[in-house]
Amino acid sequence: GAGVSQSPSNKVTEKGKDVELRCDPISGHTALYWYRQSLGQGLEFLIYFQGNSAPDKSGLPSDRFSAERTGGSVSTLTIQRTQQEDSAVYLCASSLSGTTYGYTFGSGTRLTVV
């Protein structure tokens, strides 16, 4: 597609439920990243996929968070047993490899845990 697509754009869930967030990167982009941004805060790195390499999961805040990338394209971020502190905007980005390239972000999923 023309840009990075994320769905849903908004998600309200009850505490304790599981949620899945989807990211469809730009076609041909080999790298895919998940970040989250809490209200008034900066971007917090979560996980990064690059081609067929093992993902860099160093930013995942707990074992309730996991992500997959199937076929080197679409990615799903799963949060199990959601907590109120998980409320944030979850941003996905993709990029071509290369030191001079930045990312292109999707418009994010705004997750609210009530």
Add this chain to the structure above:
Amino acid sequence: RKEVEQDPGPFNVPEGATVAFNCTYSNSASQSFFWYRQDCRKEPKLLMSVYSSGNEDGRFTAQLNRASQYISLLIRDSKLSDSATYLCVVRHGSSNTGKLIFGQGTTLQVKP
């Protein structure tokens, strides 16, 4: 200490003013540097990459000082539409890939 530090501001300037933002980073292995712009409730968008020799894009000039681990962004002739949060971003390591580390952002408000 945060890996990428910025003055959060806000910077309130009149239209036409010149304003400069600074950023410091702590990881000397950082190899790539960027400025992103984020409008309220929107996703960040790449404003410009920052090259070692410094680079300019219209009214925007970015500079890098590796010795001091310092990055700057200068905006000349500020417009109302420049009002946004400006994020300083670094990429780790010598690999061509790798995660970007974002600063907290500096908020600019340009007044008429």
